[in-house]
Amino acid sequence: MDDKARARAEGERFLAAFAAAGAVRVEADILQPAATLLDLYGEDIRARAFLTADPVRGELVLRPDFTVPVVERHMREGAEPARYCYLGEVFRRQDRAGGTRAAEYLQAGFEVFDRGDPAEAEAEVFARIAGLLAPLGLRAAVGDIGILIAAVEGLATTPARKAALRRHIWRPRRFRALIDRYAGRSPVPPARAALVAALAEGRGEALLDAAGPGTGLRTRAEVAARMAALAEDAAAPPLSAVETDLLGALLDLAAPAPAALSRLRELARDLAALAPAADRLDRRLAALADRGVAVEALGFEASYGRTSLEYYDGFVFGLYAEGRPDLPPVASGGRYDALTAALGSGPAIPAVGGVIRPGLALALAEGRA
Amino acid sequence: MRLRLGLPSKGRLMDQCFDWFKARGLALGRSGQAREYAAAAPGEAELDVVLMAAAEVPRELAAGRLHLGVTGTDLVRETLPDWAETVGEWARLGFGQADLVIAVPQAWIDVDTLDDLDAAAAAFRRVHGHRLRIATKYHRLVRDFLREAGVADYQLVDSQGATEAAVRNRAAEAVADITTTGETLRANHLKVLSDGLVLRSEATLFLARTAPWPEAARAARARLAQRLGLAQPDG
Numbered sequence: 001m002d003d004k005a006r007a008r009a010e011g012e013r014f015l016a017a018f019a020a021a022g023a024v025r026v027e028a029d030i031l032q033p034a035a036t037l038l039d040l041y042g043e044d045i046r047a048r049a050f051l052t053a054d055p056v057r058g059e060l061v062l063r064p065d066f067t068v069p070v071v072e073r074h075m076r077e078g079a080e081p082a083r084y085c086y087l088g089e090v091f092r093r094q095d096r097a098g099g100t101r102a103a104e105y106l107q108a109g110f111e112v113f114d115r116g117d118p119a120e121a122e123a124e125v126f127a128r129i130a131g132l133l134a135p136l137g138l139r140a141a142v143g144d145i146g147i148l149i150a151a152v153e154g155l156a157t158t159p160a161r162k163a164a165l166r167r168h169i170w171r172p173r174r175f176r177a178l179i180d181r182y183a184g185r186s187p188v189p190p191a192r193a194a195l196v197a198a199l200a201e202g203r204g205e206a207l208l209d210a211a212g213p214g215t216g217l218r219t220r221a222e223v224a225a226r227m228a229a230l231a232e233d234a235a236a237p238p239l240s241a242v243e244t245d246l247l248g249a250l251l252d253l254a255a256p257a258p259a260a261l262s263r264l265r266e267l268a269r270d271l272a273a274l275a276p277a278a279d280r281l282d283r284r285l286a287a288l289a290d291r292g293v294a295v296e297a298l299g300f301e302a303s304y305g306r307t308s309l310e311y312y313d314g315f316v317f318g319l320y321a322e323g324r325p326d327l328p329p330v331a332s333g334g335r336y337d338a339l340t341a342a343l344g345s346g347p348a349i350p351a352v353g354g355v356i357r358p359g360l361a362l363a364l365a366e367g368r369a
Numbered sequence: 370m371r372l373r374l375g376l377p378s379k380g381r382l383m384d385q386c387f388d389w390f391k392a393r394g395l396a397l398g399r400s401g402q403a404r405e406y407a408a409a410a411p412g413e414a415e416l417d418v419v420l421m422a423a424a425e426v427p428r429e430l431a432a433g434r435l436h437l438g439v440t441g442t443d444l445v446r447e448t449l450p451d452w453a454e455t456v457g458e459w460a461r462l463g464f465g466q467a468d469l470v471i472a473v474p475q476a477w478i479d480v481d482t483l484d485d486l487d488a489a490a491a492a493f494r495r496v497h498g499h500r501l502r503i504a505t506k507y508h509r510l511v512r513d514f515l516r517e518a519g520v521a522d523y524q525l526v527d528s529q530g531a532t533e534a535a536v537r538n539r540a541a542e543a544v545a546d547i548t549t550t551g552e553t554l555r556a557n558h559l560k561v562l563s564d565g566l567v568l569r570s571e572a573t574l575f576l577a578r579t580a581p582w583p584e585a586a587r588a589a590r591a592r593l594a595q596r597l598g599l600a601q602p603d604g
Contacts, residue, residue: 042522
């Protein structure tokens with residue numbers, strides 16, 4: 001058998017384990033409508049996925065993962081609780097010459113939609129995947145985007161600032177720039193300072209008149225609404241040094257999971273909104289320990305998962321070959337409740353899942369990677 | 370050994386290229402009829418001059434079918450992934466300057482920076498139910514620039530010409546386009562963001578790094594460098 005056929009056989013072995021855990025095997029079209037992904041991830045997806053088109057259906061994408069089609073299928077016809085598994089190629093675009101990322105590779109995935117105990121579902125997904133890969137001696141990294149979201153919600157600042165920060169959690173540099181601005185640590189751009197000063201003098205309408213008739217879809221009312229938002233933001237007190245320090249400490253938090261939990265409890269004394277997030281981490285670690293996971297060996301990083309695909313909004317994990325930073329994670333996954341809300345029109349469905357790269361797992365096992 | 374040099378085949382840019390070489394003592398000229406896409410160099414110059422659309426020069430350099438080529442920095446960076454490894458900048462020619470900029474309607478007095486654009490895009494999407502559209506033909510450059518700046522909730526729509534009119538035509542809310550003086554943008558009621566400069570472009574003599582450079586070609590290149598008064602390129 002060639003490497004690809006053997007990778008598939010290895011994937012089938014993983015899938016059998018997921019099926020034994022009650023997962024229903026599903027397939028997904030390779031060609032997916034691009035609009036869904038573009039709306040979720042924005043233009044960046046064009047640099048990461050293969051887009052194509054036909055004159056009738058418009059833009060299509062070679063599936064970059066199974067999560068979106070599996071969620072859509074679940075919304076359409078699934079009853080809960082539900083668990084799914086799948087095996088198939090995904091396609092990732094190479095935007096850099098000489099890059100080493102594979103353009104297509106197999107993914108074996110396991111997804112759980114369950115409104116029951118979230119810690120239990122997260123522990124199960126992690127433990128099953130880590131268990132299958134245990135012979136490889138991989139290093140596990142975990143994080144929790146929910147902690148950052150909780151920290152942002154807990155800041156003593158305006159709802160508009162919280163919304164802006166929340167929106168940019170997955171863009172670390174932008175997030176940092178916003179914090180600096182809200183803390184008064186970066187200068188106000190001159191044009192904005194002038195505009196805010198003019199608004200304070202009640203010259204807003206006059207400025208709008210002087211700017212002349214608008215072109216395009218964005219209306220004068222929308223411009224006026226944003227001007228009002230700018231005035232409100234300028235009047236808001238800066239973020240306190242206590243809170244920005246706390247946020248910095250949180251973003252830098254990286255420690256073995258039990259130590260990270262203690263640190264989080266300390267931080268929660270100054271930012272009460274972190275307490276429920278710390279409780280969730282506590283319950284998750286207990287559930288993992290119940291499943292035989294050595295939680296003291298889990299590396300917890302509060303910023304983990306911030307630069308990956310935007311849909312993870314809670315627990316995140318990755319399993320890596322030790323000493324091989326050149327390789328992608330052998331497995332990764334996490335919680336993505338918000339994705340189910342974004343794809344459906346209703347409320348979020350609690351969802352957690354993960355994928356293994358059988359080809360990479362096999363190559364590592366055989367010393368070929 | 371003769372080197373293959375690609376030059377823009379049309380208009381002012383071609384004339385300026387000819388002028389640039391002529392000023393350095395190398396008189397190139399269109400061979401035969403005016404419509405023929407070939408140019409001649411003096412026999413001793415060891416140059417085969419090929420005329421082609423400026424937009425095709427980057428691809429031909431990358432494929433190794435040209436040793437040398439003149440085109441805009443904008444086209445090289447838009448067309449070639451990892452351009453710095455594929456081609457080398459040998460000389461900036463001092464003409465064909467143009468800026469690739471992000472511009473928005475003048476009536477948007479609340480938008481002066483990329484930070485404003487990002488906030489306006491978020492609000493726009495809430496109101497209109499779709500992402501804020503930016504018309505451009507420089508998809509890669511603009512996307513990389515906006516990603517670097519952390520702008521979200523925008524969408525690039527393709528525009529291969531008369532991009533400044535896209536907003537008035539309601540095909541887009543903003544544009545990313547090449548401008549020299551900004552006059553066309555202003556005439557279409559658009560203004561450039563204060564930090565909206567994506568790239569400063571200029572006609573540039575590139576050399577293909579991926580083309581085969583046997584000893585004879587290197588020697589010819591060295592003689593050409595001397596003749597044109599250019600520094601010997603590295604690599």
